[in-house]
Amino acid sequence: MPQLFRRRTNGYVQLFLALVALVVLLAGVALTLNGSPYNTGQNAIPEQPVPFSHQHHVGGLGIDCQYCHTSVDRSSFAGLPDTQTCMTCHSQLWTNADMLAPVRQSLAREEPIEWTRVHDLPDYVYFNHQMHINNGVGCESCHGRVDRMPLMRQDKPLTMKWCLDCHRDPGPRLRPRDKVTAMGYSPESGRSDEEYLKLYDIHTDRMTECTTCHR
Ligand code: HEC
Ligand code: HEC
Ligand code: HEC
Ligand code: HEC
Ligand code: HEC
Structure with a gap:
């Protein structure tokens, strides 16, 4: 053999x-x-050209989100403030602070400040701010307690599962439209889940279809 x-x-x-x-x-x-904070970018704090504090400007000074993120209720993008918006106050306040040098430089050179993106979904996902804001979803539901953030971070995982958890049952997360930018909002005696769905004419069947977010 x-x-x-x-x-x-x-x-x-x-x-x-x-x-x-x-x-x-x-x-x-x-x-x-996959799905761990390391992979989803949750809680990471990217470095920014200016250490802008939402805690000071929102929590402390009480400036509304829409003063700086002006297109959040009429476009898919929330938008970032231009240098002029900062200069409304900082042409008089903290005018010599080193921290604000990039802001003054941006104004002098007429070049926008290059903020580093904190949230960034993959290109194959479609997201739209206007559709959420005008249907009573608060910034807080997706960005957390921004008024307590000395530096901006991604508060939620932003995974497909996370989107779907709300899309399957949005009722309990809705609020009156004039409260969408409020932080620390707790539902008043107000409306029931069903009343909110009717108020905003929301049909949950469409919200879990693949083509809603992948088009
Ligand atoms: C005075 C102007 C100002 C106000 C008011 C303000 N922001 Fe911002 N926001 C900025 C600037 C500047 C940045 C970019 C720098 C950074 O990410 O920290 C930013 C970044 C962000 C980002 C991250 C963007 C990204 O890159 O993914 C979110 C989310 C955000 N803001 C939410 C809010 C919310 C919610 C409110 C209200 C509760 C608010 N902001 C109020 C100026 C402002
Ligand atoms: C409505 C007025 C106002 C606007 C608009 C504004 N700031 Fe401020 N900012 C202030 C005040 C007031 C302080 C001082 C806060 C303190 O000491 O508590 C401050 C402080 C700061 C500081 C010092 C660190 C800190 O947070 O205390 C930085 C940096 C700063 N602002 C950046 C910016 C940038 C960048 C923008 C534009 C995106 C901006 N600010 C828009 C009023 C404003
Ligand atoms: C339903 C969840 C949700 C709500 C509600 C929401 N955001 Fe966002 N936001 C996101 C996601 C997801 C991104 C990343 C989008 C991307 O990468 O394309 C984002 C990105 C941003 C950015 C970065 C610039 C941009 O447009 O991509 C800013 C600024 C911002 N949001 C501010 C706000 C403010 C202010 C509110 C409330 C008025 C708000 N967001 C409400 C989920 C939400
Ligand atoms: C806290 C609740 C909540 C979260 C989280 C959420 N959404 Fe939504 N989303 C809604 C509601 C409510 C609507 C409005 C549905 C309607 O008008 O019928 C909506 C609508 C949308 C629409 C528009 C649908 C249409 O009819 O055109 C898109 C696109 C969308 N969401 C994508 C996303 C993505 C992507 C994520 C995750 C990154 C996400 N959403 C997270 C509540 C949420
Ligand atoms: C409410 C919004 C939403 C809906 C509805 C949705 N997706 Fe997604 N999907 C996302 C987001 C956000 C991501 C990116 C984040 C992640 O990978 O979790 C994603 C990622 C994916 C990926 C890439 C996964 C990976 O690990 O790389 C696939 C494949 C996918 N979706 C398929 C589908 C299919 C099939 C459906 C319908 C049954 C669907 N999605 C419905 C939001 C959605």
């Missing part, structure tokens, strides 16, 4: 099995990380 396999083949088989085990292990690690 001729020898079917040479001796060394055994070594190859073992090496092959070891490689398979390694691949399985790595896939497991990848699955665990």
Whole structure:
């Protein structure tokens, strides 16, 4: 009987099995990380050209979100404030602060400040601010207690599961339209979930269809 396999083949088989085990292990690690804060960017604080504090400007001074994010109720984008908006106050306040040097420079050079994006969905996802704001979803539901953030961070995971958790049952997260920018809002005796759905004419069946967010 001729020898079917040479001796060394055994070594190859073992090496092959070891490689398979390694691949399985790595896939497991990848699955665990997918959806973990490390992977979703949740809570990370990217560096900004100016350390702008929402805590001071919103929590302390009480400036409304829409003073700076002017297009949030009429466009898919919330928009970022231009340098003039900062200068309304900072041409008189803290005029020599080093911290504000990039703001003065931006004004002098007529170049916008280059803020680093904190939230950034993949390109294959469609998102729209206006559709949420005008249907009574508060900034707080998706961005958290911005009035307590010395530096901006992504408060929520922004995964598909997270979007769907609300799209399946939005009723309990809705509020009156004039309260969408309020922080620390707690539902008054006011309306029931059903009344809100009727008020905003929301049909939940459409909200979980793939083409709502992938078009
Ligand atoms: C005085 C102007 C001002 C006000 C008022 C303001 N913001 Fe901002 N906001 C900024 C600036 C400037 C940035 C960019 C720098 C940063 O990310 O910290 C920003 C960034 C953000 C971002 C992150 C954008 C990204 O890159 O993903 C969110 C979310 C946000 N603001 C929400 C709010 C909410 C909610 C309110 C009201 C509760 C608010 N802001 C009020 C000026 C303002
Ligand atoms: C309505 C007036 C107003 C506007 C608009 C405004 N600020 Fe301020 N800002 C202030 C005041 C007042 C302080 C001092 C806050 C304090 O000391 O508590 C301040 C403080 C700051 C500071 C110092 C650090 C801190 O947070 O205390 C920075 C940096 C700053 N602002 C950046 C900006 C930028 C960038 C913009 C535009 C996106 C802006 N501000 C728009 C009023 C304003
Ligand atoms: C239903 C969830 C949701 C609500 C409500 C919401 N946002 Fe956002 N916001 C997001 C998501 C998701 C992004 C990232 C969008 C992207 O990457 O395309 C974002 C991005 C932003 C940005 C970055 C610029 C932009 O338009 O992409 C700002 C500023 C912002 N939001 C401010 C606000 C303010 C102010 C409010 C309330 C008036 C608000 N958001 C309400 C989910 C929300
Ligand atoms: C806290 C609740 C909530 C969260 C979180 C939320 N949404 Fe929504 N979304 C709504 C409501 C309410 C509507 C309005 C539905 C309507 O008008 O029928 C809506 C509408 C939309 C629409 C417009 C649908 C249309 O009819 O054109 C899109 C697109 C959308 N959401 C995408 C997203 C994405 C992507 C995410 C996650 C990044 C998300 N939403 C997270 C509550 C939410
Ligand atoms: C309410 C919004 C929303 C709806 C509805 C939705 N998606 Fe998504 N989807 C997202 C968001 C946000 C992401 C990106 C974040 C993530 O990967 O979780 C995503 C990511 C994905 C991805 C990439 C996943 C990955 O791990 O890279 C696939 C595939 C996908 N969606 C398929 C679907 C299918 C199929 C449906 C219909 C059954 C659907 N989506 C419905 C919001 C939505």
